[in-house]
Amino acid sequence: MSLWNYLLPPSNASAQGRAIDDLLVYIHLLMLVLFVGWLAYFLYTVFRFRQSSNPKADHVGARGHVSTYAEIGVAVVEVVLLLGFAVPLWAKAVDEFPIKKGDPKTDPIEIQIMGQQFAWNAHYAGLDGKWGKQDIKDASANNPFGLVPSDADAKDDVTCLREPFLIPVNRDIICRISSMDVIHSFKLPRMRVTQDAIPGLTIPVHFTPVEKGDYMVICAQLCGNLHSTMKGEYKVVSQEEFETWYSAKSKAGGAGASFE
Ligand SMILES: [Cu+2]
Incomplete structure:
Protein backbone atom coordinates (compact mmCIF):
# COMPACT_ATOMS: atom_id res chain seq x y z
CA MET A 1 0.00 0.00 0.00
CA GLU A 96 -32.77 9.96 -13.96
CA PHE A 97 -34.05 6.99 -12.03
CA PRO A 98 -33.79 3.67 -13.87
CA ILE A 99 -37.20 2.60 -15.15
CA LYS A 100 -38.77 -0.86 -15.22
CA LYS A 101 -39.50 -2.03 -18.76
CA GLY A 102 -40.93 -5.43 -17.87
CA ASP A 103 -37.84 -7.53 -18.66
CA PRO A 104 -36.73 -9.42 -15.54
CA LYS A 105 -33.21 -9.82 -16.98
CA THR A 106 -32.50 -6.11 -17.38
CA ASP A 107 -35.00 -4.31 -15.14
CA PRO A 108 -33.54 -2.43 -12.19
CA ILE A 109 -33.37 -4.49 -9.03
CA GLU A 110 -35.25 -2.97 -6.12
CA ILE A 111 -34.13 -3.52 -2.56
CA GLN A 112 -35.55 -2.17 0.65
CA ILE A 113 -32.80 -1.30 3.09
CA MET A 114 -33.52 -1.04 6.79
CA GLY A 115 -31.04 0.45 9.22
CA GLN A 116 -31.19 -1.01 12.71
CA GLN A 117 -28.95 -0.43 15.71
CA PHE A 118 -26.38 -1.70 14.73
CA ALA A 119 -26.80 -3.58 11.47
CA TRP A 120 -28.11 -3.33 7.91
CA ASN A 121 -30.98 -5.43 6.53
CA ALA A 122 -32.08 -5.94 2.93
CA HIS A 123 -35.44 -7.05 1.49
CA TYR A 124 -36.29 -8.14 -2.07
CA ALA A 125 -39.72 -8.93 -3.51
CA GLY A 126 -38.75 -12.54 -4.24
CA LEU A 127 -39.44 -14.70 -7.32
CA ASP A 128 -43.09 -13.64 -7.69
CA GLY A 129 -41.94 -10.03 -8.03
CA LYS A 130 -44.57 -8.95 -5.51
CA TRP A 131 -43.68 -7.29 -2.24
CA GLY A 132 -45.16 -9.00 0.78
CA LYS A 133 -47.56 -7.04 2.93
CA GLN A 134 -45.82 -5.01 5.61
CA ASP A 135 -47.37 -3.87 8.85
CA ILE A 136 -45.77 -1.84 11.60
CA LYS A 137 -47.52 -4.13 14.15
CA ASP A 138 -45.45 -7.08 12.90
CA ALA A 139 -42.15 -5.20 12.96
CA SER A 140 -39.61 -6.39 15.51
CA ALA A 141 -35.85 -6.81 15.84
CA ASN A 142 -36.17 -10.15 13.99
CA ASN A 143 -38.66 -8.84 11.45
CA PRO A 144 -37.33 -5.36 10.73
CA PHE A 145 -39.43 -4.98 7.56
CA GLY A 146 -42.63 -5.81 9.41
CA LEU A 147 -43.61 -8.52 6.91
CA VAL A 148 -46.99 -10.04 7.68
CA PRO A 149 -46.40 -13.80 8.31
CA SER A 150 -49.82 -14.83 6.96
CA ASP A 151 -49.49 -12.90 3.70
CA ALA A 152 -49.02 -15.11 0.62
CA ASP A 153 -46.88 -12.57 -1.25
CA ALA A 154 -44.51 -12.35 1.71
CA LYS A 155 -43.75 -16.07 1.74
CA ASP A 156 -41.18 -15.88 -1.05
CA ASP A 157 -39.75 -12.47 -0.21
CA VAL A 158 -36.00 -12.51 0.25
CA THR A 159 -34.64 -10.91 3.39
CA CYS A 160 -31.00 -10.63 4.40
CA LEU A 161 -31.00 -9.82 8.09
CA ARG A 162 -27.57 -8.85 9.37
CA GLU A 163 -26.04 -10.91 6.57
CA PRO A 164 -24.55 -10.08 3.14
CA PHE A 165 -26.94 -9.28 0.29
CA LEU A 166 -26.13 -9.92 -3.37
CA ILE A 167 -26.52 -7.75 -6.45
CA PRO A 168 -25.61 -8.50 -10.07
CA VAL A 169 -22.87 -6.56 -11.85
CA ASN A 170 -23.81 -4.02 -14.56
CA ARG A 171 -27.47 -3.85 -13.48
CA ASP A 172 -29.25 -0.79 -12.17
CA ILE A 173 -29.88 -1.11 -8.46
CA ILE A 174 -32.49 0.92 -6.60
CA CYS A 175 -32.21 0.94 -2.82
CA ARG A 176 -35.16 2.28 -0.83
CA ILE A 177 -33.68 3.31 2.46
CA SER A 178 -35.29 3.58 5.85
CA SER A 179 -34.56 2.98 9.51
CA MET A 180 -36.47 1.20 12.27
CA ASP A 181 -34.97 3.12 15.19
CA VAL A 182 -32.72 6.17 14.93
CA ILE A 183 -31.19 8.09 12.02
CA HIS A 184 -28.47 6.08 10.28
CA SER A 185 -26.73 6.75 6.99
CA PHE A 186 -26.43 4.09 4.29
CA LYS A 187 -22.98 4.50 2.80
CA LEU A 188 -21.45 2.39 0.04
CA PRO A 189 -18.02 4.03 -0.31
CA ARG A 190 -16.97 2.14 -3.46
CA MET A 191 -20.31 2.95 -5.21
CA ARG A 192 -20.15 6.60 -4.10
CA VAL A 193 -23.56 6.26 -2.48
CA THR A 194 -24.48 7.99 0.79
CA GLN A 195 -28.03 8.50 1.97
CA ASP A 196 -29.43 9.10 5.44
CA ALA A 197 -31.76 6.37 6.70
CA ILE A 198 -34.57 8.17 8.51
CA PRO A 199 -37.33 6.48 10.56
CA GLY A 200 -40.73 7.04 8.94
CA LEU A 201 -39.26 7.99 5.56
CA THR A 202 -38.27 5.81 2.60
CA ILE A 203 -35.68 7.48 0.41
CA PRO A 204 -34.57 5.93 -2.88
CA VAL A 205 -31.04 5.98 -4.33
CA HIS A 206 -29.76 4.24 -7.44
CA PHE A 207 -26.40 3.07 -8.74
CA THR A 208 -24.93 0.61 -11.22
CA PRO A 209 -22.07 -1.58 -9.95
CA VAL A 210 -19.48 -2.24 -12.66
CA GLU A 211 -16.99 -4.38 -10.74
CA LYS A 212 -17.54 -7.76 -9.09
CA GLY A 213 -16.33 -8.22 -5.53
CA ASP A 214 -17.07 -8.11 -1.82
CA TYR A 215 -17.97 -4.70 -0.50
CA MET A 216 -18.88 -3.02 2.74
CA VAL A 217 -21.86 -0.95 3.84
CA ILE A 218 -21.01 1.45 6.60
CA CYS A 219 -23.10 3.75 8.73
CA ALA A 220 -22.13 7.36 8.12
CA GLN A 221 -24.25 8.90 10.87
CA LEU A 222 -23.36 8.70 14.55
CA CYS A 223 -26.23 6.50 15.75
CA GLY A 224 -25.35 5.20 19.21
CA ASN A 225 -22.81 3.31 21.30
CA LEU A 226 -21.89 0.75 18.68
CA HIS A 227 -22.11 3.02 15.64
CA SER A 228 -18.54 2.13 14.68
CA THR A 229 -19.46 -1.57 14.47
CA MET A 230 -22.45 -0.93 12.19
CA LYS A 231 -21.06 -2.59 9.11
CA GLY A 232 -22.87 -4.57 6.48
CA GLU A 233 -21.65 -6.61 3.54
CA TYR A 234 -22.81 -6.97 -0.01
CA LYS A 235 -21.43 -8.90 -2.94
CA VAL A 236 -21.47 -7.84 -6.57
CA VAL A 237 -21.68 -11.06 -8.58
CA SER A 238 -22.46 -12.24 -12.12
CA GLN A 239 -26.05 -12.31 -13.34
CA GLU A 240 -26.10 -16.16 -13.17
CA GLU A 241 -24.68 -16.28 -9.67
CA PHE A 242 -27.25 -13.72 -8.55
CA GLU A 243 -30.16 -15.65 -10.06
CA THR A 244 -29.05 -18.93 -8.43
CA TRP A 245 -28.73 -17.27 -5.03
CA TYR A 246 -31.97 -15.31 -5.42
CA SER A 247 -34.16 -18.24 -6.41
CA ALA A 248 -32.67 -20.54 -3.75
CA LYS A 249 -33.24 -17.94 -1.06
CA SER A 250 -36.73 -17.14 -2.31
CA LYS A 251 -37.76 -20.82 -2.45
CA ALA A 252 -36.27 -21.54 0.97
CA GLY A 253 -39.14 -19.62 2.47
CA GLY A 254 -37.45 -16.26 2.12
CA ALA A 255 -38.89 -13.92 4.64
CA GLY A 256 -40.73 -16.68 6.49
CA ALA A 257 -37.42 -18.19 7.56
CA SER A 258 -36.45 -15.06 9.43
CA PHE A 259 -39.59 -14.66 11.50
CA GLU A 260 -38.37 -16.82 14.37
CU1 LIG B 1 -26.01 3.63 12.27
Missing part, protein backbone atom coordinates in the same frame (compact mmCIF):
# COMPACT_ATOMS: atom_id res chain seq x y z
CA SER A 2 1.43 3.33 -1.00
CA LEU A 3 0.76 6.61 0.75
CA TRP A 4 -1.80 7.41 -1.97
CA ASN A 5 -3.94 4.48 -0.82
CA TYR A 6 -4.34 6.16 2.54
CA LEU A 7 -4.93 9.64 1.16
CA LEU A 8 -7.34 8.83 -1.66
CA PRO A 9 -10.84 7.35 -1.35
CA PRO A 10 -11.23 3.65 -2.21
CA SER A 11 -11.44 3.20 -5.98
CA ASN A 12 -14.79 3.80 -7.65
CA ALA A 13 -16.82 0.71 -8.62
CA SER A 14 -20.04 2.22 -10.01
CA ALA A 15 -21.06 3.77 -13.31
CA GLN A 16 -22.12 6.99 -11.56
CA GLY A 17 -19.07 7.35 -9.30
CA ARG A 18 -16.73 8.92 -11.85
CA ALA A 19 -18.69 12.19 -12.06
CA ILE A 20 -18.70 12.45 -8.26
CA ASP A 21 -14.95 11.83 -8.12
CA ASP A 22 -14.35 14.48 -10.79
CA LEU A 23 -16.36 17.03 -8.81
CA LEU A 24 -14.38 16.19 -5.66
CA VAL A 25 -11.12 16.71 -7.56
CA TYR A 26 -12.25 20.13 -8.86
CA ILE A 27 -13.35 21.21 -5.37
CA HIS A 28 -10.02 20.11 -3.90
CA LEU A 29 -8.11 21.94 -6.63
CA LEU A 30 -9.97 25.15 -5.76
CA MET A 31 -9.24 24.55 -2.07
CA LEU A 32 -5.55 24.01 -2.90
CA VAL A 33 -5.39 27.29 -4.84
CA LEU A 34 -7.13 29.11 -1.96
CA PHE A 35 -4.87 27.50 0.64
CA VAL A 36 -1.66 28.37 -1.19
CA GLY A 37 -2.94 31.83 -2.16
CA TRP A 38 -4.11 32.84 1.30
CA LEU A 39 -0.98 31.42 2.93
CA ALA A 40 1.28 33.36 0.52
CA TYR A 41 -0.78 36.52 1.13
CA PHE A 42 -0.60 36.02 4.90
CA LEU A 43 3.19 35.57 4.86
CA TYR A 44 3.53 38.62 2.61
CA THR A 45 1.50 40.83 4.99
CA VAL A 46 3.42 39.58 8.04
CA PHE A 47 6.63 40.68 6.31
CA ARG A 48 5.36 43.80 4.53
CA PHE A 49 3.63 45.33 7.57
CA ARG A 50 6.16 44.31 10.20
CA GLN A 51 6.48 46.75 13.10
CA SER A 52 10.05 47.83 12.37
CA SER A 53 9.14 49.29 8.96
CA ASN A 54 5.66 50.51 10.00
CA PRO A 55 6.01 52.32 13.32
CA LYS A 56 2.67 54.10 12.80
CA ALA A 57 -0.60 52.41 11.84
CA ASP A 58 -2.07 53.32 8.44
CA HIS A 59 -5.74 54.21 8.95
CA VAL A 60 -6.65 54.26 5.25
CA GLY A 61 -5.82 50.58 4.49
CA ALA A 62 -5.62 48.97 1.06
CA ARG A 63 -5.90 51.35 -1.91
CA GLY A 64 -5.69 48.90 -4.84
CA HIS A 65 -8.41 46.66 -6.26
CA VAL A 66 -6.46 43.40 -6.37
CA SER A 67 -8.32 41.92 -3.41
CA THR A 68 -11.70 42.78 -4.98
CA TYR A 69 -10.70 41.03 -8.23
CA ALA A 70 -9.40 38.03 -6.29
CA GLU A 71 -12.71 37.77 -4.38
CA ILE A 72 -14.70 38.01 -7.60
CA GLY A 73 -12.47 35.35 -9.20
CA VAL A 74 -13.03 32.92 -6.30
CA ALA A 75 -16.79 33.59 -6.36
CA VAL A 76 -16.94 32.93 -10.13
CA VAL A 77 -15.14 29.58 -9.75
CA GLU A 78 -17.49 28.63 -6.91
CA VAL A 79 -20.56 29.53 -8.97
CA VAL A 80 -19.22 27.44 -11.88
CA LEU A 81 -18.62 24.46 -9.56
CA LEU A 82 -22.07 24.77 -8.06
CA LEU A 83 -24.17 25.52 -11.15
CA GLY A 84 -21.95 23.80 -13.72
CA PHE A 85 -21.20 20.57 -11.87
CA ALA A 86 -22.89 20.03 -8.49
CA VAL A 87 -26.47 20.96 -9.41
CA PRO A 88 -26.53 18.96 -12.71
CA LEU A 89 -24.98 15.97 -10.91
CA TRP A 90 -27.62 16.11 -8.19
CA ALA A 91 -30.39 16.61 -10.76
CA LYS A 92 -29.16 13.50 -12.59
CA ALA A 93 -29.04 11.50 -9.35
CA VAL A 94 -32.61 12.35 -8.38
CA ASP A 95 -34.30 12.66 -11.80
Whole structure:
Protein backbone atom coordinates (compact mmCIF):
# COMPACT_ATOMS: atom_id res chain seq x y z
CA MET A 1 0.00 0.00 0.00
CA SER A 2 1.43 3.33 -1.00
CA LEU A 3 0.76 6.61 0.75
CA TRP A 4 -1.80 7.41 -1.97
CA ASN A 5 -3.94 4.48 -0.82
CA TYR A 6 -4.34 6.16 2.54
CA LEU A 7 -4.93 9.64 1.16
CA LEU A 8 -7.34 8.83 -1.66
CA PRO A 9 -10.84 7.35 -1.35
CA PRO A 10 -11.23 3.65 -2.21
CA SER A 11 -11.44 3.20 -5.98
CA ASN A 12 -14.79 3.80 -7.65
CA ALA A 13 -16.82 0.71 -8.62
CA SER A 14 -20.04 2.22 -10.01
CA ALA A 15 -21.06 3.77 -13.31
CA GLN A 16 -22.12 6.99 -11.56
CA GLY A 17 -19.07 7.35 -9.30
CA ARG A 18 -16.73 8.92 -11.85
CA ALA A 19 -18.69 12.19 -12.06
CA ILE A 20 -18.70 12.45 -8.26
CA ASP A 21 -14.95 11.83 -8.12
CA ASP A 22 -14.35 14.48 -10.79
CA LEU A 23 -16.36 17.03 -8.81
CA LEU A 24 -14.38 16.19 -5.66
CA VAL A 25 -11.12 16.71 -7.56
CA TYR A 26 -12.25 20.13 -8.86
CA ILE A 27 -13.35 21.21 -5.37
CA HIS A 28 -10.02 20.11 -3.90
CA LEU A 29 -8.11 21.94 -6.63
CA LEU A 30 -9.97 25.15 -5.76
CA MET A 31 -9.24 24.55 -2.07
CA LEU A 32 -5.55 24.01 -2.90
CA VAL A 33 -5.39 27.29 -4.84
CA LEU A 34 -7.13 29.11 -1.96
CA PHE A 35 -4.87 27.50 0.64
CA VAL A 36 -1.66 28.37 -1.19
CA GLY A 37 -2.94 31.83 -2.16
CA TRP A 38 -4.11 32.84 1.30
CA LEU A 39 -0.98 31.42 2.93
CA ALA A 40 1.28 33.36 0.52
CA TYR A 41 -0.78 36.52 1.13
CA PHE A 42 -0.60 36.02 4.90
CA LEU A 43 3.19 35.57 4.86
CA TYR A 44 3.53 38.62 2.61
CA THR A 45 1.50 40.83 4.99
CA VAL A 46 3.42 39.58 8.04
CA PHE A 47 6.63 40.68 6.31
CA ARG A 48 5.36 43.80 4.53
CA PHE A 49 3.63 45.33 7.57
CA ARG A 50 6.16 44.31 10.20
CA GLN A 51 6.48 46.75 13.10
CA SER A 52 10.05 47.83 12.37
CA SER A 53 9.14 49.29 8.96
CA ASN A 54 5.66 50.51 10.00
CA PRO A 55 6.01 52.32 13.32
CA LYS A 56 2.67 54.10 12.80
CA ALA A 57 -0.60 52.41 11.84
CA ASP A 58 -2.07 53.32 8.44
CA HIS A 59 -5.74 54.21 8.95
CA VAL A 60 -6.65 54.26 5.25
CA GLY A 61 -5.82 50.58 4.49
CA ALA A 62 -5.62 48.97 1.06
CA ARG A 63 -5.90 51.35 -1.91
CA GLY A 64 -5.69 48.90 -4.84
CA HIS A 65 -8.41 46.66 -6.26
CA VAL A 66 -6.46 43.40 -6.37
CA SER A 67 -8.32 41.92 -3.41
CA THR A 68 -11.70 42.78 -4.98
CA TYR A 69 -10.70 41.03 -8.23
CA ALA A 70 -9.40 38.03 -6.29
CA GLU A 71 -12.71 37.77 -4.38
CA ILE A 72 -14.70 38.01 -7.60
CA GLY A 73 -12.47 35.35 -9.20
CA VAL A 74 -13.03 32.92 -6.30
CA ALA A 75 -16.79 33.59 -6.36
CA VAL A 76 -16.94 32.93 -10.13
CA VAL A 77 -15.14 29.58 -9.75
CA GLU A 78 -17.49 28.63 -6.91
CA VAL A 79 -20.56 29.53 -8.97
CA VAL A 80 -19.22 27.44 -11.88
CA LEU A 81 -18.62 24.46 -9.56
CA LEU A 82 -22.07 24.77 -8.06
CA LEU A 83 -24.17 25.52 -11.15
CA GLY A 84 -21.95 23.80 -13.72
CA PHE A 85 -21.20 20.57 -11.87
CA ALA A 86 -22.89 20.03 -8.49
CA VAL A 87 -26.47 20.96 -9.41
CA PRO A 88 -26.53 18.96 -12.71
CA LEU A 89 -24.98 15.97 -10.91
CA TRP A 90 -27.62 16.11 -8.19
CA ALA A 91 -30.39 16.61 -10.76
CA LYS A 92 -29.16 13.50 -12.59
CA ALA A 93 -29.04 11.50 -9.35
CA VAL A 94 -32.61 12.35 -8.38
CA ASP A 95 -34.30 12.66 -11.80
CA GLU A 96 -32.77 9.96 -13.96
CA PHE A 97 -34.05 6.99 -12.03
CA PRO A 98 -33.79 3.67 -13.87
CA ILE A 99 -37.20 2.60 -15.15
CA LYS A 100 -38.77 -0.86 -15.22
CA LYS A 101 -39.50 -2.03 -18.76
CA GLY A 102 -40.93 -5.43 -17.87
CA ASP A 103 -37.84 -7.53 -18.66
CA PRO A 104 -36.73 -9.42 -15.54
CA LYS A 105 -33.21 -9.82 -16.98
CA THR A 106 -32.50 -6.11 -17.38
CA ASP A 107 -35.00 -4.31 -15.14
CA PRO A 108 -33.54 -2.43 -12.19
CA ILE A 109 -33.37 -4.49 -9.03
CA GLU A 110 -35.25 -2.97 -6.12
CA ILE A 111 -34.13 -3.52 -2.56
CA GLN A 112 -35.55 -2.17 0.65
CA ILE A 113 -32.80 -1.30 3.09
CA MET A 114 -33.52 -1.04 6.79
CA GLY A 115 -31.04 0.45 9.22
CA GLN A 116 -31.19 -1.01 12.71
CA GLN A 117 -28.95 -0.43 15.71
CA PHE A 118 -26.38 -1.70 14.73
CA ALA A 119 -26.80 -3.58 11.47
CA TRP A 120 -28.11 -3.33 7.91
CA ASN A 121 -30.98 -5.43 6.53
CA ALA A 122 -32.08 -5.94 2.93
CA HIS A 123 -35.44 -7.05 1.49
CA TYR A 124 -36.29 -8.14 -2.07
CA ALA A 125 -39.72 -8.93 -3.51
CA GLY A 126 -38.75 -12.54 -4.24
CA LEU A 127 -39.44 -14.70 -7.32
CA ASP A 128 -43.09 -13.64 -7.69
CA GLY A 129 -41.94 -10.03 -8.03
CA LYS A 130 -44.57 -8.95 -5.51
CA TRP A 131 -43.68 -7.29 -2.24
CA GLY A 132 -45.16 -9.00 0.78
CA LYS A 133 -47.56 -7.04 2.93
CA GLN A 134 -45.82 -5.01 5.61
CA ASP A 135 -47.37 -3.87 8.85
CA ILE A 136 -45.77 -1.84 11.60
CA LYS A 137 -47.52 -4.13 14.15
CA ASP A 138 -45.45 -7.08 12.90
CA ALA A 139 -42.15 -5.20 12.96
CA SER A 140 -39.61 -6.39 15.51
CA ALA A 141 -35.85 -6.81 15.84
CA ASN A 142 -36.17 -10.15 13.99
CA ASN A 143 -38.66 -8.84 11.45
CA PRO A 144 -37.33 -5.36 10.73
CA PHE A 145 -39.43 -4.98 7.56
CA GLY A 146 -42.63 -5.81 9.41
CA LEU A 147 -43.61 -8.52 6.91
CA VAL A 148 -46.99 -10.04 7.68
CA PRO A 149 -46.40 -13.80 8.31
CA SER A 150 -49.82 -14.83 6.96
CA ASP A 151 -49.49 -12.90 3.70
CA ALA A 152 -49.02 -15.11 0.62
CA ASP A 153 -46.88 -12.57 -1.25
CA ALA A 154 -44.51 -12.35 1.71
CA LYS A 155 -43.75 -16.07 1.74
CA ASP A 156 -41.18 -15.88 -1.05
CA ASP A 157 -39.75 -12.47 -0.21
CA VAL A 158 -36.00 -12.51 0.25
CA THR A 159 -34.64 -10.91 3.39
CA CYS A 160 -31.00 -10.63 4.40
CA LEU A 161 -31.00 -9.82 8.09
CA ARG A 162 -27.57 -8.85 9.37
CA GLU A 163 -26.04 -10.91 6.57
CA PRO A 164 -24.55 -10.08 3.14
CA PHE A 165 -26.94 -9.28 0.29
CA LEU A 166 -26.13 -9.92 -3.37
CA ILE A 167 -26.52 -7.75 -6.45
CA PRO A 168 -25.61 -8.50 -10.07
CA VAL A 169 -22.87 -6.56 -11.85
CA ASN A 170 -23.81 -4.02 -14.56
CA ARG A 171 -27.47 -3.85 -13.48
CA ASP A 172 -29.25 -0.79 -12.17
CA ILE A 173 -29.88 -1.11 -8.46
CA ILE A 174 -32.49 0.92 -6.60
CA CYS A 175 -32.21 0.94 -2.82
CA ARG A 176 -35.16 2.28 -0.83
CA ILE A 177 -33.68 3.31 2.46
CA SER A 178 -35.29 3.58 5.85
CA SER A 179 -34.56 2.98 9.51
CA MET A 180 -36.47 1.20 12.27
CA ASP A 181 -34.97 3.12 15.19
CA VAL A 182 -32.72 6.17 14.93
CA ILE A 183 -31.19 8.09 12.02
CA HIS A 184 -28.47 6.08 10.28
CA SER A 185 -26.73 6.75 6.99
CA PHE A 186 -26.43 4.09 4.29
CA LYS A 187 -22.98 4.50 2.80
CA LEU A 188 -21.45 2.39 0.04
CA PRO A 189 -18.02 4.03 -0.31
CA ARG A 190 -16.97 2.14 -3.46
CA MET A 191 -20.31 2.95 -5.21
CA ARG A 192 -20.15 6.60 -4.10
CA VAL A 193 -23.56 6.26 -2.48
CA THR A 194 -24.48 7.99 0.79
CA GLN A 195 -28.03 8.50 1.97
CA ASP A 196 -29.43 9.10 5.44
CA ALA A 197 -31.76 6.37 6.70
CA ILE A 198 -34.57 8.17 8.51
CA PRO A 199 -37.33 6.48 10.56
CA GLY A 200 -40.73 7.04 8.94
CA LEU A 201 -39.26 7.99 5.56
CA THR A 202 -38.27 5.81 2.60
CA ILE A 203 -35.68 7.48 0.41
CA PRO A 204 -34.57 5.93 -2.88
CA VAL A 205 -31.04 5.98 -4.33
CA HIS A 206 -29.76 4.24 -7.44
CA PHE A 207 -26.40 3.07 -8.74
CA THR A 208 -24.93 0.61 -11.22
CA PRO A 209 -22.07 -1.58 -9.95
CA VAL A 210 -19.48 -2.24 -12.66
CA GLU A 211 -16.99 -4.38 -10.74
CA LYS A 212 -17.54 -7.76 -9.09
CA GLY A 213 -16.33 -8.22 -5.53
CA ASP A 214 -17.07 -8.11 -1.82
CA TYR A 215 -17.97 -4.70 -0.50
CA MET A 216 -18.88 -3.02 2.74
CA VAL A 217 -21.86 -0.95 3.84
CA ILE A 218 -21.01 1.45 6.60
CA CYS A 219 -23.10 3.75 8.73
CA ALA A 220 -22.13 7.36 8.12
CA GLN A 221 -24.25 8.90 10.87
CA LEU A 222 -23.36 8.70 14.55
CA CYS A 223 -26.23 6.50 15.75
CA GLY A 224 -25.35 5.20 19.21
CA ASN A 225 -22.81 3.31 21.30
CA LEU A 226 -21.89 0.75 18.68
CA HIS A 227 -22.11 3.02 15.64
CA SER A 228 -18.54 2.13 14.68
CA THR A 229 -19.46 -1.57 14.47
CA MET A 230 -22.45 -0.93 12.19
CA LYS A 231 -21.06 -2.59 9.11
CA GLY A 232 -22.87 -4.57 6.48
CA GLU A 233 -21.65 -6.61 3.54
CA TYR A 234 -22.81 -6.97 -0.01
CA LYS A 235 -21.43 -8.90 -2.94
CA VAL A 236 -21.47 -7.84 -6.57
CA VAL A 237 -21.68 -11.06 -8.58
CA SER A 238 -22.46 -12.24 -12.12
CA GLN A 239 -26.05 -12.31 -13.34
CA GLU A 240 -26.10 -16.16 -13.17
CA GLU A 241 -24.68 -16.28 -9.67
CA PHE A 242 -27.25 -13.72 -8.55
CA GLU A 243 -30.16 -15.65 -10.06
CA THR A 244 -29.05 -18.93 -8.43
CA TRP A 245 -28.73 -17.27 -5.03
CA TYR A 246 -31.97 -15.31 -5.42
CA SER A 247 -34.16 -18.24 -6.41
CA ALA A 248 -32.67 -20.54 -3.75
CA LYS A 249 -33.24 -17.94 -1.06
CA SER A 250 -36.73 -17.14 -2.31
CA LYS A 251 -37.76 -20.82 -2.45
CA ALA A 252 -36.27 -21.54 0.97
CA GLY A 253 -39.14 -19.62 2.47
CA GLY A 254 -37.45 -16.26 2.12
CA ALA A 255 -38.89 -13.92 4.64
CA GLY A 256 -40.73 -16.68 6.49
CA ALA A 257 -37.42 -18.19 7.56
CA SER A 258 -36.45 -15.06 9.43
CA PHE A 259 -39.59 -14.66 11.50
CA GLU A 260 -38.37 -16.82 14.37
CU1 LIG B 1 -26.01 3.63 12.27
